[in-house]
Amino acid sequence: MMIFAIVTPILLVLGLLTIMMTVKNMGRIQIKKNVHRKLIIGYLILLFIGVITAEIMTSMNDQEPPPKMPENAAQFDLRSAIEQDAAIPERLVAARRTHEVDGIFAIPDLYNGAYILIERTPGESNIIEETVFKPELYAGFDVSDGSYFDLTGKLQIELPVWDSRSMRIPKQPVNKIRYSIYHDSNMLTQFGSSPSTSTGMVSGTVLGGMTIYLRIPESIELDISETEDEFEYDQYIELL
Amino acid sequence: MFSTQWSVHELAKRQFLFKLNANGPAFSMLIVLQIIATVFLGGASTSTSDYGSEPFSLSYTTVSNDGQVGLTLFWALIVGFLLTSAAQRNESFVFVTNRLTFQLANFYFFCTAALLGGVTTVMLGSVMKIITLAGGHAVIETAGLFSAPLEFFLQIFVMASYTLLLMLVGYTLGTFVQYSRIFIMLFALMWIGFMQFSFFMLGTDTDSLLQFYYAEPSVWLFALKVLLSAAALFGISFWVTNRLEVRNP
Amino acid sequence: MPAISMKNVTKKYRSLTILDQVSLNIRQNVITGVVGRNGAGKTTLMKMIAGYTKETGGELRVFGERPFNSLSVSSNMIFIDDMMNFPDALTLGDILIECERFYANWDGELAKRLLEYFYLPLTLKHRILSKGKRSTFNAVVGIAARCPLTMFDEPITGMDSAARRDFYRALLKDYIAHPRTILLSSHHVEEMEDLLEDVLLIDGKGVGFHGPIIELQEKFLSLQGKLDMLEAHANRHAVIHRSTAGPLTEWIVDNEHTESEIDELKQAGIRVTPVSASNAYLAMTGQTRGGVDDVFNAMERA
Numbered sequence: 001m002m003i004f005a006i007v008t009p010i011l012l013v014l015g016l017l018t019i020m021m022t023v024k025n026m027g028r029i030q031i032k033k034n035v036h037r038k039l040i041i042g043y044l045i046l047l048f049i050g051v052i053t054a055e056i057m058t059s060m061n062d063q064e065p066p067p068k069m070p071e072n073a074a075q076f077d078l079r080s081a082i083e084q085d086a087a088i089p090e091r092l093v094a095a096r097r098t099h100e101v102d103g104i105f106a107i108p109d110l111y112n113g114a115y116i117l118i119e120r121t122p123g124e125s126n127i128i129e130e131t132v133f134k135p136e137l138y139a140g141f142d143v144s145d146g147s148y149f150d151l152t153g154k155l156q157i158e159l160p161v162w163d164s165r166s167m168r169i170p171k172q173p174v175n176k177i178r179y180s181i182y183h184d185s186n187m188l189t190q191f192g193s194s195p196s197t198s199t200g201m202v203s204g205t206v207l208g209g210m211t212i213y214l215r216i217p218e219s220i221e222l223d224i225s226e227t228e229d230e231f232e233y234d235q236y237i238e239l240l
Numbered sequence: 241m242f243s244t245q246w247s248v249h250e251l252a253k254r255q256f257l258f259k260l261n262a263n264g265p266a267f268s269m270l271i272v273l274q275i276i277a278t279v280f281l282g283g284a285s286t287s288t289s290d291y292g293s294e295p296f297s298l299s300y301t302t303v304s305n306d307g308q309v310g311l312t313l314f315w316a317l318i319v320g321f322l323l324t325s326a327a328q329r330n331e332s333f334v335f336v337t338n339r340l341t342f343q344l345a346n347f348y349f350f351c352t353a354a355l356l357g358g359v360t361t362v363m364l365g366s367v368m369k370i371i372t373l374a375g376g377h378a379v380i381e382t383a384g385l386f387s388a389p390l391e392f393f394l395q396i397f398v399m400a401s402y403t404l405l406l407m408l409v410g411y412t413l414g415t416f417v418q419y420s421r422i423f424i425m426l427f428a429l430m431w432i433g434f435m436q437f438s439f440f441m442l443g444t445d446t447d448s449l450l451q452f453y454y455a456e457p458s459v460w461l462f463a464l465k466v467l468l469s470a471a472a473l474f475g476i477s478f479w480v481t482n483r484l485e486v487r488n489p
Numbered sequence: 490m491p492a493i494s495m496k497n498v499t500k501k502y503r504s505l506t507i508l509d510q511v512s513l514n515i516r517q518n519v520i521t522g523v524v525g526r527n528g529a530g531k532t533t534l535m536k537m538i539a540g541y542t543k544e545t546g547g548e549l550r551v552f553g554e555r556p557f558n559s560l561s562v563s564s565n566m567i568f569i570d571d572m573m574n575f576p577d578a579l580t581l582g583d584i585l586i587e588c589e590r591f592y593a594n595w596d597g598e599l600a601k602r603l604l605e606y607f608y609l610p611l612t613l614k615h616r617i618l619s620k621g622k623r624s625t626f627n628a629v630v631g632i633a634a635r636c637p638l639t640m641f642d643e644p645i646t647g648m649d650s651a652a653r654r655d656f657y658r659a660l661l662k663d664y665i666a667h668p669r670t671i672l673l674s675s676h677h678v679e680e681m682e683d684l685l686e687d688v689l690l691i692d693g694k695g696v697g698f699h700g701p702i703i704e705l706q707e708k709f710l711s712l713q714g715k716l717d718m719l720e721a722h723a724n725r726h727a728v729i730h731r732s733t734a735g736p737l738t739e740w741i742v743d744n745e746h747t748e749s750e751i752d753e754l755k756q757a758g759i760r761v762t763p764v765s766a767s768n769a770y771l772a773m774t775g776q777t778r779g780g781v782d783d784v785f786n787a788m789e790r791a
Binding site (some may be wrong): 242243244245246248251254257258261262263264265327330331333334335336337338339340341482483485486 | 565591
Binding site for chain 2 (some may be wrong): 015035036037039040043044047048050051053054055057058059061066137139149151174175176177178179180181182183184185186187188189190191
């Protein structure tokens with residue numbers, strides 16, 4: 001702590017001195033006074049052109065900022081909600097389907113980037129209820145209001161492919177999401193009607209994989225090969 | 241008895257014009273600093289975060305004109321300090337002046353410099369916008385000149401206010417240092433003490449000083465606070481300046 | 490009304506007294522030479538008159554007003570010295586433009602012509618000028634400003650003799666065309682003798698002599714002769730200064746001798762000559778004394 005208290009002003013003073021020397025020396029170089037004037041006017045004109053260009057470019061740019069989600073919404077515990085039969089927000093649901101299978105159900109070629117939850121339901125039926133939950137992506141934690149940008153909607157997924165005996169999870173498309181967000185320095189937006197939505201202190205991300213929740217009647221026999229590799233965490237299947 | 245009689249206002253104006261001519265390099269320095277902030281220190285205003293791995297990955301970049309704001313404020317402090325130098329005083333006193341017109345001219349100069357600092361910094365925001373937009377997938381969160389002209393000018397006002405305040409702070413500190421070199425020691429000690437203090441108080445006190453201006457939601461109250469602070473700093477520095485002897489050995 | 494009046498003016502820097510209880514009046518539209526040894530307080534006096542520094546005690550009036558922080562005094566006064574700073578960003582031409590802004594009587598044409606004469610291009614910067622050139626430039630500014638009170642503090646520092654002569658000539662010519670109160674300080678009294686009307690000698694924290702230069706010229710007599718003759722005859726009036734050159738001894742004495750006394754001295758084989766102002770100044774300030782030689786002699790003896 002003490003070190004900061006001493007080093008910071010020293011660095012500051014060094015910086016100050018450098019700039020002071022430069023300013024002093026600038027006078028010594030043979031620059032006529034109207035050169036400075038021309039420089040300032042030219043700079044202002046350039047900046048003004050910049051402002052106009054930025055305005056035009058902004059108006060042509062139709063990107064909307066991603067919606068914001070409060071922090072607790074981003075950390076929705078899907079698994080426990082299913083376990084406890086709690087309500088699950090509809091926004092998380094990508095698809096609800098039912099499939100008819102002939103007695104035996106297999107998931108070969110396992111777990112391509114999805115998390116599979118299987119619940120055995122009592123009773124005789126050959127209908128499997130499938131609910132696919134979207135993968136979730138939240139980023140850019142905003143300290144000021146405790147929210148994340150919700151990028152879930154930007155993710156593209158391939159739904160599982162079914163036939164009468166099995167379900168196969170196709171390879172998921174690559175999702176490269178890139179966002180550049182510009183906001184004026186917070187120092188300046190003190191009186192803005194739309195206070196800055198991010199403080200620039202972007203940190204943290206919440207990433208949830210695609211979850212497939214299957215309700216399989218007990219009459220259907222499961223054929224699931226166990227994985228040997230413990231470290232393949234994106235291949236995961238769980239029987240509730 | 242006197243063949244020439246000037247009014248205080250007239251002379252302050254003339255001294256101000258003289259100062260504008262004499263301190264051209266200070267303005268050029270601002271431009272250089274801002275260009276450095278924009279071109280070389282783009283990283284200071286930009287933070288990129290990469291998250292996730294295949295198949296989902298996210299690259300998230302925040303751009304702002306924080307860097308320009310910071311360097312402009314830094315420049316303001318230095319320019320304020322520089323204008324108290326003995327050389328500056330001697331230059332002014334070569335020509336017709338007294339300590340009041342000298343101080344007034346400095347104040348006018350600060351106002352001009354602050355306005356320039358405010359305008360350029362806010363405009364540089366637009367340059368950063370262009371840089372952001374050029375990268376694609378850009379979201380512009382703050383309104384621009386056409387969509388919200390009032391906000392644009394409010395930003396200039398806020399930036400100019402902060403710039404002016406920092407210049408006056410630098411000027412006041414510099415005036416004290418010019419009066420007696422002992423103040424360098426005193427200010428250094430105060431700084432260390434302040435740092436220590438704010439560490440122990442977990443930054444509460446440093447915050448409150450900034451919050452006094454920064455957390456002010458009303459434009460008019462903010463303007464009033466800035467005005468009062470500027471007047472106080474002006475008064476304090478003038479109280480010292482008024483005693484300063486020129487070309488003193 | 491005098492241009493400058495002082496009543497018991499004292500100036501101290503902390504505990505060091507520079508000027509003590511100075512009282513004087515400087516007449517208007519007169520060229521006054523301010524002379525005195527190094528550190529006598531010439532510059533201090535002039536800075537105080539300029540309003541740069543504040544008098545510690547007493548009453549100082551310039552054109553009837555206290556100069557410290559007086560706009561009226563400042564706008565009717567210019568103070569030229571070799572410490573004059575001009576902004577680095579300005580060229581000589583720019584500086585002339587600034588002068589025009591501040592000095593009502595400024596003669597830009599004269600300034601330009603003088604600079605041209607002294608080979609000072611307007612595109613140069615003040616900082617890169619040599620010492621002599623800088624002094625010349627400052628002096629030109631002082632002349633062209635035509636301020637009712639113009640003060641030159643050691644204006645000829647670094648100037649070569651031609652430039653010095655030209656400066657004095659230019660100053661005199663412009664003064665005759667546009668009379669003003671001029672204070673001129675220098676160590677070279679002999680060079681200024683033709684120019685000055687009044688002399689103000691600062692000595693021993695106060696005024697050593699103040700009056701017309703003619704008075705200074707008539708103030709003393711130089712007596713040259715054998716030492717014993719001088720001792721025998723020139724004992725009625727104060728001896729300001731004694732010096733020996735070969736067999737002859739020179740005494741500078743107060744010129745209060747009557748005709749008969751002078752005749753008596755002449756009959757005793759003593760050469761009686763008037764003393765020039767510069768020699769009188771040197772004698773009064775003790776500059777012709779053995780001076781520094783004595784220090785070394787004393788050290789050899791020890």
